[in-house]
Amino acid sequence: MSLNPKLVDWNGQRVWLIGASSGIGEATARRLMQRGARVALTSRNRDALTALADGNALVAAADVTDRASLQAAFDDVCASFGGIDVAIVNAGTHRPVRAWELDAESAEDLVQVNLVGAINATAMLAPYFAQRGGGRIAITASVAGYGGLPTGLVYGATKAALINFAETLYLDLAPKGVAVHLINPGFVKTPLTDLNAFKMPALIEAGEAAREILAGIEAGAFEIHFPKRFTRVLKALNLLPYHAYFPLVHRITGL
Numbered sequence: 001m002s003l004n005p006k007l008v009d010w011n012g013q014r015v016w017l018i019g020a021s022s023g024i025g026e027a028t029a030r031r032l033m034q035r036g037a038r039v040a041l042t043s044r045n046r047d048a049l050t051a052l053a054d055g056n057a058l059v060a061a062a063d064v065t066d067r068a069s070l071q072a073a074f075d076d077v078c079a080s081f082g083g084i085d086v087a088i089v090n091a092g093t094h095r096p097v098r099a100w101e102l103d104a105e106s107a108e109d110l111v112q113v114n115l116v117g118a119i120n121a122t123a124m125l126a127p128y129f130a131q132r133g134g135g136r137i138a139i140t141a142s143v144a145g146y147g148g149l150p151t152g153l154v155y156g157a158t159k160a161a162l163i164n165f166a167e168t169l170y171l172d173l174a175p176k177g178v179a180v181h182l183i184n185p186g187f188v189k190t191p192l193t194d195l196n197a198f199k200m201p202a203l204i205e206a207g208e209a210a211r212e213i214l215a216g217i218e219a220g221a222f223e224i225h226f227p228k229r230f231t232r233v234l235k236a237l238n239l240l241p242y243h244a245y246f247p248l249v250h251r252i253t254g255l
């Protein structure tokens with residue numbers, strides 16, 4: 001049973017993609033353009049967005065931590081497209097860190113981008129869609145938000161918060177006819193995961209992630225998690241009591 005209405009055809013859908021310049025966002029943008037969506041691309045790197053758009057998408061550069069620049073991008077997309085049907089809030093960053101390396105300043109930067117940035121975008125989108133009684137918001141969190149994992153000290157906390165945030169958004173917005181999707185990728189090969197020094201299990205390419213994201217939205221899924229061979233194992237692991245979970249995580253990760 002799908003928790004959101006299905007999306008039958010991307011053709012002509014007005015999609016605002018935030019965090020579009022590389023990795024999962026870039027692959028998703030390419031796929032959306034192939035499927036005939038009208039795509040607006042947002043992130044900080046205007047040159048990368050312009051090259052990606054190649055004349056076929058709107059470029060609205062902004063920093064998600066700067067509410068004024070994000071508001072200008074939102075206004076630009078609404079004015080240029082006459083509205084937004086689907087918003088994908090995907091911007092994020094990651095710095096692997098162990099407890100003994102914790103630095104408050106870089107932790108704060110990560111919280112600002114991953115959590116506050118997503119809240120900044122949603123604070124524009126949720127009232128807009130609720131008032132319209134339609135539309136879709138998809139938020140990229142991570143399976144790192146399911147439970148604590150070594151090297152994900154701050155990153156995992158931001159993603160756990162986003163999972164809770166998306167659940168609560170769903171409870172509020174679904175009755176108003178607004179679809180909410182929670183995207184929880186496993187390991188995807190992108191500039192972000194290139195920072196990981198360990199061998200990433202079930203690593204997939206960004207193109208496969210994009211295919212999963214579009215298919216999940218089309219199906220009306222609330223949680224879009226992939227690859228299933230990895231995410232299902234993590235889901236099972238997180239059902240365990242802590243006295244079983246902690247030693248298993250040490251054993252599996254070697255950390």
Ligand SMILES: NC(=O)c1ccc[n+]([C@@H]2O[C@H](COP(=O)([O-])OP(=O)(O)OC[C@H]3O[C@@H](n4cnc5c(N)ncnc54)[C@H](OP(=O)(O)O)[C@@H]3O)[C@@H](O)[C@H]2O)c1
Nearest residue numbers: 019021022023024043044045064091092142187188190192
């Ligand atoms: N790769 C994985 O294995 C994986 C797994 C689970 C979840 N995720 C999540 O998936 C999302 C995309 O990650 P990715 O792996 O594709 O990494 P990526 O290639 O580094 O892409 C991150 C995107 O976010 C944008 N961004 C970063 N800071 C921003 C800011 N302050 N304002 C606006 N845009 C900003 C970047 O663009 P600019 O630099 O141009 O601003 C870029 O387009 C992230 O939320 C990440 O946490 C990734």
